[in-house]
């Protein structure tokens with residue numbers, strides 16, 4: 001029989017209410033585990049890729065480029081350059097003699113042809129060890145072509161996806177502050193929304209109705225020029241703390257732009273975000289408009305939500321997502337539609353978030369960091385979950401177990417942010433939890 | 443236009459690859475390893491690669507795909523991965539308890555110079571591998587070859603580790619399956635069973651990546667070639683290697699190691715390739731071709747005859763892997779279609795030779811290229827210069843298909859946006875019929891939708 005848990009992982013699993021001990025996280029995966037985690041490169045790539053008028057060139061062997069080709073569904077209202085896959089496709093001789101020449105030639109070719117506003121050049125594990133001087137090549141091309149050419153040093157072995165977010169933030173930081181356009185009074189930047197399924201556009205609409213000017217969107221539907229001017233905003237509104245907090249902190253230190261952490265997922269959190277922004281500007285008018293939006297949206301949405309709640313009451317959910325901050329919003333949103341969370345986990349969580357989760361959840365809820373398929377299946381069965389919320393690798397497992405599934409990751413097809421998103425979420429959970437297919441599995 | 447950046451003028455590129463028509467070795471090795479029963483593939487490198495390869499296979503099959511990783515850290519990249527691999531082997535056998543661990547390398551572990559062979563040997567001698575369990579390995583640096591190479595390397599390592607000659611020869615034929623779908627492997631076996639021939643197919647991903655929903659997650663599904671079967675391949679009468687890129691190396695090694703003679707065939711896609719497959723089976727086993735198979739063949743020919751007026755002269759662009767593209771091109775030609783553009787990111791002379799032989803006389807204007815910079819961008823540029831009626835390839839074709847309004851028939855890896863490839867074969871006579879149906883549906887649906895109103899035909 002397979003032993004249930006990897007020894008040495010006990011501290012990465014807790015049951016809420018049964019222990020006062022904090023969960024252990026931010027620990028590298030054990031060698032030999034079927035970890036669901038990705039790498040540094042992956043983290044930096046998913047964060048930067050939605051900047052659609054920039055060039056994204058992957059310096060490395062072909063695979064790293066293929067697996068990140070148009071993978072995220074981050075929508076652009078303009079350019080589509082980001083949906084191509086550009087790679088130096090390193091060969092054996094490049095490994096021996098170095099790939100700098102190839103990188104240089106590729107960059108020149110690309111920039112000449114597409115005239116991008118900036119170029120991001122990603123290094124992968126291989127480049128990390130063959131020792132190409134990415135920085136020097138980028139600098140040289142940048143000078144020759146007079147656009148920012150930014151090295152993204154992301155060899156995968158340097159950590160987890162989360163570390164890749166930081167690398168991405170550092171790359172973005174080199175752009176921020178390189179332009180000086182004046183912008184309207186109530187201006188914010190939206191950080192950490194990637195416009196999956198057009199979510200950002202929902203948010204833009206709310207802010208527009210409030211009378212807030214959105215300066216830069218980082219990075220959903222992102223544009224280089226706006227990012228260069230991002231330091232001009234009065235406030236950074238940061239969602240999904242995992243990926244963009246680092247940039248927010250950098251911008252606070254360097255340009256004195258304060259930041260605010262929000263979640264756009266779920267009605268409470270969405271409303272809090274709007275109120276929070278209004279409060280920040282200390283403007284009565286903004287506050288009034290915010291509450292009008294909230295009222296309007298609640299009136300529109302609550303009756304429908306109530307119907308879903310009645311039907312879903314008593315259903316149980318298991319959550320396994322990339323970051324722990326998202327898990328918190330999910331727990332609350334599920335509660336709103338009558339669904340109880342019985343298992344919560346994330347690939348790369350922070351201890352503060354896990355602590356909050358412990359307080360938030362009912363007694364006996366299992367909380368786990370960096371889990372694997374065997375653990376997850378065991379927990380789900382033990383807790384008799386009906387629905388699983390996770391990413392691409394969890395979906396087929398959930399189905400095999402006869403569970404409903406909702407993708408709250410890159411591959412979601414419906415916008416799940418904002419008020420409209422809550423409706424979509426409820427609809428999706430309902431459709432999957434109540435699907436007649438599950439009655440044929442027994 | 444999604445690919446508004448593609449120009450119709452061909453620009454010579456010296457370094458850059460745009461929108462590749464291949465991926466990297468390890469995913470092939472992982473796929474092949476899943477075709478061994480009770481096997482856990484293991485990626486010796488950082489966890490990102492493993493995660494990507496699992497995701498790619500998961501998206502293609504909509505099935506759980508399990509594989510472990512050595513989880514390299516920065517330190518590992520300096521000091522080497524021996525400790526990680528040994529620890530991994532120990533962990534895997536205690537926690538996941540597979541029959542076999544199939545280790546493949548990544549660019550990183552190759553470049554830092556880990557000697558996986560020696561590490562696996564050490565694992566065996568130092569007791570990391572329990573009695574009756576196995577660790578096999580192959581090298582899969584992605585800066586050489588493509589995903590197809592990785593597949594071939596893992597298949598070859600199956601022979602290297604297991605095939606043995608005993609004292610009693612077996613009345614069975616080895617089928618080395620080139621890279622194809624579980625449905626195709628199932629169909630090739632069905633044909634040999636229909637002929638009354640005992641075969642050992644390896645790898646065999648049927649019943650591994652097309653499993654039924656039962657309410658249970660089987661970590662090791664019921665399918666896959668078993669270890670005793672793999673061992674017995676050394677005693678077989680003959681080997682058929684199906685697809686030279688992905689299976690010839692294994693067959694060659696089997697001959698060297700166990701003196702089992704072999705012949706290399708194309709994957710049986712289309713009429714002629716299936717004819718050759720059936721004949722080769724018959725020859726090797728001295729079994730006659732049963733009437734039921736002859737009837738299947740007749741039905742395929744009948745179908746082509748019925749519809750040949752709609753197939754005639756249609757210009758087709760194809761991309762994917764050589765082992766699929768070669769028989770597919772042959773099949774299109776046998777239906778009087780015109781394969782005009784063909785690209786494959788997988789390098790190697792054999793592709794060029796095969797395509798030249800097939801196309802030189804029949805479609806002299808055809809353009810084909812493989813290896814470096816034979817990518818979707820090039821294919822798209824060709825199409826922009828002179829359009830085609832049909833595109834055949836994996837899901838990455840959908841951008842071109844949309845931009846240029848060309849019907850796309852999905853064949854190959856990966857298919858991320860449609861289903862059916864793991865359930866319905868394209869090999870064999872029946873698979874050939876399935877393929878024609880897809881091709882015609884795609885072409886005729888478009889015509890019905892777009893032709894002038896007065897030209898809409900009820901009967902076709």
Ligand code: SF4
Pocket residue numbers: 060061062063064065124125126466467468490491494547548549550584
């Ligand atoms: S490093 Fe190599 S093995 Fe890993 S994904 Fe990239 S190309 Fe593939």
Ligand code: SF4
Pocket residue numbers: 039040041042064123124125126154155156157488489490491492494549550
């Ligand atoms: S090689 Fe490194 S950067 Fe590329 S996918 Fe693997 S872990 Fe990530």
